Each structure stands twice: as C-alpha cells, then as structure tokens.
Amino acid sequence: SFYYTQGLLLFIAMWCLVVWALLRKSVEPVNRKIASWTRPVWTEVRFLLAAACLLWALLPGLLNLDLVYELLYSYSYGWDGGYSFAAWGMAVLRLVTMNVPALIALFWLWRLLRNDHQQNPKEARRSLLRALFRSLRARELKRPVEKRLARSSGLVLLALLAYFALSLFPMAVLVNFVRIHPGIWGWCLLLLACLLEALLVWALYSAWRSRGLARDIAALADQVETVRAGDLAKPLTLPRDADLRQTAEHLNDIQAGMKAALEEQTRSERMKVELVSNVSHDLKTPLTSILSYAELLRQEDLPPAAADYAHIIDQKAQRLKTMVEDVFDISKAAADQLPVHLERLDLAKLLRQTLADLDGPIQKSCLTFRTDLPEEPVMITADGRRLYRVFQNLIDNALRYALEGSRVYLSLKTAEGIAEASVRNTSRGELPVGVDFTARFVRGDASRTDGGSGLGLSIARSFTEACGGEFRVETVADLFTAVVTFPTEQKGQDT
Structure with a gap:
C-alpha cells in the first residue's frame, strides 16, 4: 500500500506538471488577481500559517515511536551496508510523506x-x-546624530564586554585541560582560542574608538548646518588624531571659498548698482536741459520740417527719461534700497483707479478690456504708489503687445487668504519658448521699434517683491498672463 500510494502521488504530480507546462503563459493574470487577494494578509500571519503547516506535516511522524526508532537505528548502524542505508532513506521518506494533506497545504x-x-x-x-x-526608526531619527551613534557604539561595546567576560571561564578550563593533558592538538586549540581572544580585544578597542568617531561626525554635521545657515566665518577644528580631520579641513576650504566668492559677488553687485545709480543721476541733468530746449523749440514758429524734428527730439528725450528712471528704480530694488511705505489698502479699488487713469490710451487702442473685480474690498498690505506702477506697467504691456481687436482680461480673485490679480491677453506675435519675460531688457518686439524699454515687467516683479508679494508670468501658446499675488488682511486686523 505504501508503494501504491507513492506511485499515485507521482502520477498526480506528473499530471499537474504537464498541465502547468501547457497553461504557464496564461496564468499571469490569475497570479495578479490572487496577489491582490493575498496582499492584505499580515506577514506575521503568513509565518504562523507556514509554521502550523510544517508542524502539521512532521508531527504525526515524530509521534510515531516505531518510525523514529527505525530512523535512528538505521542511521546509527546502517553505514556498513547498502540495505541499512536504504532502510534509513525509506524511514526518512515515510516520515516526510506520512501526512500528505499537510504537505500539499504547505x-x-x-x-x-x-x-x-x-x-x-x-x-x-x-x-x-x-x-x-x-x-x-522614525523616533530614533529625531535624536541628534551624535546621540544615535554614541548609543549604538555603546551597545556594541557592552555586548563585546559581556562576551569577553563569558569567554574567560572556557579559556581557563581549556588552559587547565592543556596543563593536565599536554598534546599537540591541545596546544593548537589553545593557540586558536588565544587568537580569538586577541580579535575580541581588538574589537573592544575599535568599539571604544567609534565613540570618538561619533563625536567627530556630530561636529561635522553641526558645521554643515552652520554653513547651510549662512555662517561662513567660523571654521571647524578637530584634534590631529581625529579620523575626520582631513574631511573637516576640506569643508573649511569649501567654506573659505564660498566666503571669498560671496564677498566678490557682493562687491561686484555693489559696484554695479553704484555705477548704474551714478550714471542715471548724471544723465538727469543734461536730459532735463534737452527736454527744456525741445519744449522751447516746439513753442517757436518753425518750418514744418524743423517742427517735426523738434517733436521727434522731445519724444525720444521723454523715452530716454523714462528709461533712465526705470533703470534707476531697478538698481535700487536689486540693492534692497528701494523705499517702500507699506500700508493697508484695497486692491480692487487700486485696480479700478489704474484703469480709470489709463482710460485714454485704452479708448485709443483697438482692444476690449474685460474686468472681473469684486465689489467688496480686498485688503492687503503694500505700497500703493509702487503697486500702482506695477499694474500700470502690466496694462501698458498689454496695450503694446496684445493682438489688435482682441480682448484683455483683468481679474481679481481671493481664495484661502490669498488675493490673486491677473492680466491676460493674446500676444500679437508668437511668444518664444523658454524666455524669462521678467528679465531686464527682454521685449516682445525684437526689432525695438515699438517705443518700449524692455523693463516694464522687470520693474513690476521688483516692485511686487519689494512690497511682499509674488509675481509670475505664464504663457500658453500665444496666451500671455501676468499674475500678482498678495496675502489678504482679515477684517479688523491691525497692520
């Protein structure tokens, strides 16, 4: 019956193997579906089920004393003949296959x-x-790095000390055994034990040194945090025998290089700002004279050609005056020297006032303005004069570069304590990709014949950021959108 059972199991196994070989390419969706069912099962439950199936498979055979006796007897006395070895193999096979359902479940x-x-x-x-x-681990990561390293090295040191203390008694027994029964194998074993003890002592020394390494790593991490915070004046000094002394010196070199580069950049920016400011200031005096004489010429009774020349001189001088003032304002904003008077103001009212002041150019243009402004006040903290200049530049930018006959949308929305004002228009020309339109002297008309200076959006961004807001430009195909955002003030809140 035993052999009949084994033959039947072998036949079933071969049949299952053939079925698997025929259907192995179509079982992947089934495997994924089964995996979705088994995913919620906890890993600990899986190990418990595996242990239970293994115990279920082996326990009946282990409880069979005759089978255990046969297994031990054939193992102990069966190495002198093939029959006994075969008997031992059969005993093992009977032990494993005594509970077939458990094996299938396993x-x-x-x-x-x-x-x-x-x-x-x-x-x-x-x-x-x-x-x-x-x-x-998350709780451990909240602790400083030096404490984590010191704790782990301390635990390793305690474990090595405990192992060293426990190894002393077997070492003493081995020495006493070699003293009573001297021999080559005893001395070899004693030498091996001494080598192991020496390795243990070296491990203890390394664990003790790792505590100092933990302190050095902590000092290095603190120095990195200090450099990250912007303090480049204080270098890191470690002892000469520290393992990380060379790394600390490299960090000090990087810190010194960053400090020198920052000082050079600051000096260059200061010189550039001073140069722009001085040049702008020096240009104002002759420019004022040019404008005055151009006005006087226009009042004279001149021939038509000379009158046109005087008009062109006055127009170009006015443009040069605007450009000089823009460059002067940008230089002051870049140097954080732009005077800003913050006050609590109504952004919706400011937008309506800007539209009213620019009603003349808007009416002369071929554009249609669509406004979406709330009736209730939208209170923010900003400099009204600077912010008025921001929206004046944005509307002027739309008047210059929007497609003729198209619409310009001016909207103001509030959500989650943020006021967002946007000016959206369709560009007359194709908008280039990857261009920062808020950079200086970046213009919509590359031919530079439209009268613009290329500083309008740069001034808008500088003035917005100086008032504590955010400015960004979004482009989608030919759709150009300038967005200004400010945090709103709650009703009754003091500024």
Missing part, C-alpha cells in the same frame, strides 16, 4: 507566498513588526 502556502512576493512590492505588504521598526 506547498500551496509556499506557492501563494512566492506569488505574493513577486507581484506585490515590499512597501505594499502589511507587517506589524515592520510598522513597529519603522516607528522606532
């Missing part, structure tokens, strides 16, 4: 676990121990 459990590990990533599996270890 196999399918292994198959399900393997499929789950193949289909589901490690992060998607649920585990109580993994969650516990992650929480402990």
